[in-house]
Amino acid sequence: MASPWKTASVPGLQLGLGCGFWICRSYRLLFRAGAMGPHVVPRQLVWLSRWQAVCARGASVQHRTRAGVSRIPSLLSPGGALGASPLVRRSSSSTPPGAPEVVLTQQRYPVTRLPFSAVSAEDLAAFERILPGGVVTDPEVLEASNVDWLRTVRGCSKVLLRPRTSQEVARILRYCHERNLAVNPQGGNTGMVGGSVPVFDEIILSTTLMNRIISFHSVSGTLVCQAGCVLEELSQYVEERGFVMPLDLGAKGSCHIGGNVATNAGGLRFLRYGSLHGTVLGLEVVLADGTVLDCLTSLRKDNTGYDLKQLFIGSEGTLGVITAVSIQCPPKPRAVNVAFLGCPGFAEVLQTFSSGKELLGEILSAYEFMDAECMWLVTHHLHLASPVQESPFYVLVETSGSRAGHDAEKLSDFLERALSSGLVTDGTVATDQTRLKALWALRERISEALSRDGYVYKGW
Amino acid sequence: MASPWKTASVPGLQLGLGCGFWICRSYRLLFRAGAMGPHVVPRQLVWLSRWQAVCARGASVQHRTRAGVSRIPSLLSPGGALGASPLVRRSSSSTPPGAPEVVLTQQRYPVTRLPFSAVSAEDLAAFERILPGGVVTDPEVLEASNVDWLRTVRGCSKVLLRPRTSQEVARILRYCHERNLAVNPQGGNTGMVGGSVPVFDEIILSTTLMNRIISFHSVSGTLVCQAGCVLEELSQYVEERGFVMPLDLGAKGSCHIGGNVATNAGGLRFLRYGSLHGTVLGLEVVLADGTVLDCLTSLRKDNTGYDLKQLFIGSEGTLGVITAVSIQCPPKPRAVNVAFLGCPGFAEVLQTFSSGKELLGEILSAYEFMDAECMWLVTHHLHLASPVQESPFYVLVETSGSRAGHDAEKLSDFLERALSSGLVTDGTVATDQTRLKALWALRERISEALSRDGYVYKGW
Numbered sequence: 001m002a003s004p005w006k007t008a009s010v011p012g013l014q015l016g017l018g019c020g021f022w023i024c025r026s027y028r029l030l031f032r033a034g035a036m037g038p039h040v041v042p043r044q045l046v047w048l049s050r051w052q053a054v055c056a057r058g059a060s061v062q063h064r065t066r067a068g069v070s071r072i073p074s075l076l077s078p079g080g081a082l083g084a085s086p087l088v089r090r091s092s093s094s095t096p097p098g099a100p101e102v103v104l105t106q107q108r109y110p111v112t113r114l115p116f117s118a119v120s121a122e123d124l125a126a127f128e129r130i131l132p133g134g135v136v137t138d139p140e141v142l143e144a145s146n147v148d149w150l151r152t153v154r155g156c157s158k159v160l161l162r163p164r165t166s167q168e169v170a171r172i173l174r175y176c177h178e179r180n181l182a183v184n185p186q187g188g189n190t191g192m193v194g195g196s197v198p199v200f201d202e203i204i205l206s207t208t209l210m211n212r213i214i215s216f217h218s219v220s221g222t223l224v225c226q227a228g229c230v231l232e233e234l235s236q237y238v239e240e241r242g243f244v245m246p247l248d249l250g251a252k253g254s255c256h257i258g259g260n261v262a263t264n265a266g267g268l269r270f271l272r273y274g275s276l277h278g279t280v281l282g283l284e285v286v287l288a289d290g291t292v293l294d295c296l297t298s299l300r301k302d303n304t305g306y307d308l309k310q311l312f313i314g315s316e317g318t319l320g321v322i323t324a325v326s327i328q329c330p331p332k333p334r335a336v337n338v339a340f341l342g343c344p345g346f347a348e349v350l351q352t353f354s355s356g357k358e359l360l361g362e363i364l365s366a367y368e369f370m371d372a373e374c375m376w377l378v379t380h381h382l383h384l385a386s387p388v389q390e391s392p393f394y395v396l397v398e399t400s401g402s403r404a405g406h407d408a409e410k411l412s413d414f415l416e417r418a419l420s421s422g423l424v425t426d427g428t429v430a431t432d433q434t435r436l437k438a439l440w441a442l443r444e445r446i447s448e449a450l451s452r453d454g455y456v457y458k459g460w
Numbered sequence: 461m462a463s464p465w466k467t468a469s470v471p472g473l474q475l476g477l478g479c480g481f482w483i484c485r486s487y488r489l490l491f492r493a494g495a496m497g498p499h500v501v502p503r504q505l506v507w508l509s510r511w512q513a514v515c516a517r518g519a520s521v522q523h524r525t526r527a528g529v530s531r532i533p534s535l536l537s538p539g540g541a542l543g544a545s546p547l548v549r550r551s552s553s554s555t556p557p558g559a560p561e562v563v564l565t566q567q568r569y570p571v572t573r574l575p576f577s578a579v580s581a582e583d584l585a586a587f588e589r590i591l592p593g594g595v596v597t598d599p600e601v602l603e604a605s606n607v608d609w610l611r612t613v614r615g616c617s618k619v620l621l622r623p624r625t626s627q628e629v630a631r632i633l634r635y636c637h638e639r640n641l642a643v644n645p646q647g648g649n650t651g652m653v654g655g656s657v658p659v660f661d662e663i664i665l666s667t668t669l670m671n672r673i674i675s676f677h678s679v680s681g682t683l684v685c686q687a688g689c690v691l692e693e694l695s696q697y698v699e700e701r702g703f704v705m706p707l708d709l710g711a712k713g714s715c716h717i718g719g720n721v722a723t724n725a726g727g728l729r730f731l732r733y734g735s736l737h738g739t740v741l742g743l744e745v746v747l748a749d750g751t752v753l754d755c756l757t758s759l760r761k762d763n764t765g766y767d768l769k770q771l772f773i774g775s776e777g778t779l780g781v782i783t784a785v786s787i788q789c790p791p792k793p794r795a796v797n798v799a800f801l802g803c804p805g806f807a808e809v810l811q812t813f814s815s816g817k818e819l820l821g822e823i824l825s826a827y828e829f830m831d832a833e834c835m836w837l838v839t840h841h842l843h844l845a846s847p848v849q850e851s852p853f854y855v856l857v858e859t860s861g862s863r864a865g866h867d868a869e870k871l872s873d874f875l876e877r878a879l880s881s882g883l884v885t886d887g888t889v890a891t892d893q894t895r896l897k898a899l900w901a902l903r904e905r906i907s908e909a910l911s912r913d914g915y916v917y918k919g920w
Contacts, residue, residue: 219814242818264763275761277770278738301735303724303774310737310770314763331817354679357791358702361862362822402821406866 102147102154105199113200116182119159123179127161130171134209136160145204148197149190149251150451155198157184164209166284166292166323172205173321174290183288185317187259188230190251192447195263195316205321207258213237214324215298221329222281222298227258227322243329246273250444258322264314268444272365272400273330276313282326283309287319298326333365333400335407339415340439341427342391343369348423349393355423356397359414363407366398368443377449378442387439388426395424396443404431562607562614565659573660576642579619583639587621590631594669596620605664608657609650609711610911615658617644624669626744626752626783632665633781634750643748645777647719648690650711652907655723655776665781667718673697674784675758681789682741682758687718687782703789706733710904718782724774728904732825732860733790736773742786743769747779758786793825793860795867799875800899801887802851803829808883809853815883816857819874823867826858828903837909838902847899848886855884856903864891 105111127135136142137159146155163169176183184202198204207228214224221243225234232252235245247260249267260267261283264276273279282297295309312319343349349369356364372392378384388394397414401407411429418424430436565571587595596602597619606615623629636643644662658664667688674684681703685694692712695705707720709727720727721743724736733739742757755769772779803809809829816824832852838844848854857874861867871889878884890896 219810264767266761266763270761274734274738275763277767278734301726301730303726303735305774307724307737307770307774310767310773313770314765314767319766331821333821350679359862361791361793362860363862400822402819402823403866403870406863406869409866410863 102151104156105153105194105197106156108153111199114182115180116202117180118201119181119203123175123181124159126175127159127172130175131161131163131168134162134164134168136162142204145186145189145206146197148192148194150192150194150447153194153197153199155184156201157198157204158201160204160206162206162209166210166286169205169210169286169321169323170290170292172290173286173288176203177289183321185262185321187228187256187262188251188254190255191259191263196259207256207321207323210258210323216241217298218242220298220300221331222300222326223329224282224296224298224324224326225257226324227261228256229258231255231257231260238329239332242332244269244332246279246328246330247276250447257325257327261313261325262315262317262322268366268368268398268440271367276327277310279328280309280313280325281328283312283322284324285309285312285320285322292323293320296324296326300328331402334402335400335404335431336365336436337399337407337411337429337431338436338439339395339397339411339427339429340387340442341395341397341415341418341424342388343393343395343423344425345392349395352395352397352418352423355418355421356414359417360397360399360410363399363401363410364397365400366396368396370394370396370443370446374446374449375442377453378445381449381452382445384438384442384445386442387428391425394442396439562611564616565613565654565657566616568613571659574642575640576662577640578661579641579663583635583641584619586635587619587632590635591621591623591628594622594624594628596622602664605646605649605666606657608652608654610652610654610907613654613657613659615644615664616661617658617664618661620664620666622666622669626670626746629665629670629746629781629783630750630752632750633746633748636663637749643781645722645781647688647716647722648711648714650715651719651723656719667716667781667783670718670783676701677758678702680758680760681791682760682786683789684742684756684758684784684786685717686784687716687721689717691715691717691720698789699792702792704729704792706739706788706790707736710907717785717787721773721785722775722777722782728826728828728858728900731827736787737770739788740769740773740785741788743772743782744784745769745772745780745782752783753780756784756786760788791862794862795860795864795891796825796896797859797867797871797889797891798896798899799855799857799871799887799889800847800902801855801857801875801878801884802848803853803855803883804885805852809855812855812857812878812883815878815881816874819877820857820859820870823859823861823870824857825860826856828856830854830856830903830906834906834909835902837913838905841909841912842905844898844902844905846902847888851885854902856899 106113124135124137142157142160145160146157147153161172163172173183175181182198182200182202184196184198184204186196186204186206189196207226210226210228211230211233212226213229213234214226216223216238218241221238223234223238223243223245230253231245231247231249234257235248235252238245246269247265247267248269249255249260249265255265259265261276261280266275281300281302282295283293284296285293287293293308312322341352343352353367356367370393372390372394375386375390375394379386386394399407399411401410415424415427415429419427428439430439566573584595584597602617602620605620606617607613621632623632633643635641642658642660642662644656644658644664646656646664646666649656667686670686670688671690671693672686673689673694674686676683676698678701681698683694683698683703683705690713691705691707691709694717695708695712698705706729707725707727708729709715709720709725715725719725721736721740726735741760741762742755743753744756745753747753753768772782801812803812813827816827830853832850832854835846835850835854839846859867859871861870875884875887875889879887888899890899
């Protein structure tokens with residue numbers, strides 16, 4: 001089973017705003033807990049050094065920031081120079097040419113393998129009987145599933161299982177339970193805290209082939225699907241029917257909905273549609289002994305009895321394998337705007353947020369901020385062009401509404417106030433899909449840019 | 461401890477829309493489970509008869525409904541005659557003059573008292589030491605806490621405890637745990653499924669005096685308060701600061717926020733702000749043995765580790781006593797409209813809902829429907845005046861937005877389409893507080909009207 005990471009934040013940086021934020025200086029320190037014991041990973045000191053180094057570099061931002069207040073060049077019209085920045089599909093981590101091989105987790109960390117059995121030839125034969133053609137032992141194929149996307153941890157699993165149904169998952173887990181074999185459930189393997197790959201030689205149980213949409217209700221917007229459906233494909237499916245997925249994140253091209261739920265992914269639509277604890281209506285879960293727990297209700301206003309499914313949201317595979325998800329999809333907004341703004345300080349980031357909540361109200365669908373360090377990383381490593389002047393902080397504001405004219409009027413009023421009161425010093429607004437994606441890429445590709453600098457430790 | 465009720469719905473009536481609905485013909489059948497065993501309560505047959513009787517009366521509605529389609533008299537302006545219908549504060553159930561006494565639960569149902577200890581004089585002295593002045597044994601005062609609001613079940617508790625702090629709750633529960641004394645946590649005693657009062661002589665642990673607001677964050681809208689705060693008082697508190705509570709329900713004048721969370725109350729804002737599983741950020745809970753479980757976080761986007769607090773949302777006091785709540789309050793809408801409409805059939809109710817989601821989009825904050833039977837009950841028993849012609853179904857549509865002009869335009873377009881396509885045959889719209897409340901009363905006071913007809917069995 002995947003080991004959960006527990007995180008402790010750098011004091012003073014838990015904002016509780018409900019909006020997204022990305023700030024280089026807020027790297028969380030990671031402690032590995034659970035199956036591997038509660039000890040602090042020795043690299044903590046290294047991370048602290050890194051944090052201090054980033055702080056030091058952060059100071060130089062002040063020097064690079066231009067003095068004075070400039071006007072937003074062209075509100076509500078395309079403006080600013082953006083580099084080509086299509087969102088990349090996260091590929092799995094087979095060793096890229098020239099990249100150093102990832103050190104085995106068991107060699108890097110002082111971890112001890114628990115007394116699980118090792119996979120035998122008889123076990124492989126049993127798996128082959130349960131999943132004809134679904135048992136992978138080819139080391140090259142396995143490599144991609146043994147290493148995480150950020151290339152920081154690596155297991156040495158010898159077998160990858162690809163079931164297609166909950167019943168197959170149940171049979172596998174029942175067998176492994178009886179044989180005392182360790183199992184690591186895996187979705188799209190896009191996680192950034194090392195929880196999606198084995199620590200040792202756990203069997204990898206992939207949801208890749210469990211990608212069937214079970215039902216969609218066009219009045220209520222309730223989608224029921226298998227856990228291995230890719231988020232972006234689900235998005236396309238429901239958008240064609242006038243709805244959107246209640247969550248969106250940079251890894252959408254590869255991540256699985258089951259993994260999203262298992263890790264309680266927040267994502268970029270959190271501000272508007274809330275947490276998965278509210279939008280997930282039901283789950284089907286297979287427990288470690290093979291018991292199938294059917295909580296796959298699709299009744300939205302259900303308050304009868306204990307809501308057992310909630311326990312699995314965010315449990316990262318430690319309590320069971322999520323095999324199917326029922327989720328509430330909101331109606332697709334007819335108009336979307338994105339404003340990308342420069343802010344002179346953190347106090348102004350907060351005030352701009354309050355002002356946005358007041359003036360944009362129900363159409364405010366995302367509010368993300370990043371510091372100058374992040375902008376430096378995406379512009380230098382990924383060659384994206386910043387659409388605004390250099391600033392200590394940047395804010396991305398998205399609106400989603402049902403009438404373009406109304407939304408533009410609200411956004412214009414908000415930007416006017418933000419600019420005239422000095423909360424914002426520069427900005428650009430996009431309404432067409434290409435520029436929307438380009439502005440979002442500045443936020444979504446920070447993780448990718450960070451990874452070019454070496455190891456990245458991310459706690460949420 | 462309060463026993464949970466398990467419910468089974470009449471087939472075909474679970475709509476899964478996420479909107480509110482009230483339909484006389486959808487009475488759920490109640491099964492009492494938990495401490496009292498899984499047997500079906502014999503009165504089920506009586507309820508079935510009642511359900512059939514209501515269905516038979518429902519048929520007569522067709523006769524009372526006028527034929528033909530009439531125009532909405534005055535869209536977006538006050539119209540229709542409404543009787544005086546201020547929302548009543550739910551008083552506790554001391555015997556009203558002339559009302560028959562409620563039969564003891566243990567006499568009406570085949571229930572068996574579990575082998576808990578009985579409260580002794582020594583116990584009372586111990587409670588008095590823990591809660592000086594907070595121990596109530598006066599039978600007249602106890603009567604109100606022994607009977608539920610609908611006057612259908614009645615316990616015979618001899619002692620009511622009123623702690624002020626979590627520490628006091630912990631000391632009480634620790635003592636009761638050691639002494640094997642049964643405890644019934646109680647909030648505002650406004651529940652309608654009999655879960656808030658003792659079955660036998662359980663000690664009643666009331667949250668009435670735990671009514672302190674602990675903190676409110678004016679940027680994030682996060683409210684932290686004790687469990688005994690009355691919902692309406694919290695609403696007033698946050699509204700003065702530019703926010704609203706994410707839930708609202710007819711019992712708001714008396715119900716406690718702790719009870720709302722313990723019963724996972726849905727309420728009238730569910731459609732807009734979602735379930736308490738999404739809006740409750742943290743809980744403090746005292747377990748049966750006196751252990752205080754501190755999950756009172758106020759970080760909105762928290763996905764670290766197991767979300768233990770979720771288990772207590774909807775657990776109805778069976779897993780512990782909720783003593784404090786951290787909850788996310790959305791910004792207060794600047795404009796609110798309510799339309800009350802007559803619909804010719806259930807298919808039209810669904811289509812009107814879909815049309816509303818499409819045209820009202822993000823400002824649609826409530827969609828409730830009731831059948832003609834419910835209207836008959838509130839007009840005859842409570843003397844409220846129906847603002848529209850008699851119809852087989854009625855729909856209440858509420859919009860909440862940040863700009864009155866925009867909202868009125870959207871609502872007007874929606875009503876025009878609903879009327880011209882025959883989905884709606886009559887309607888009225890309100891924008892001022894008095895008429896808003898009067899229209900809402902038609903929906904909110906159905907429970908009260910039903911209770912005038914005799915016993916009411918309600919499953920959600």
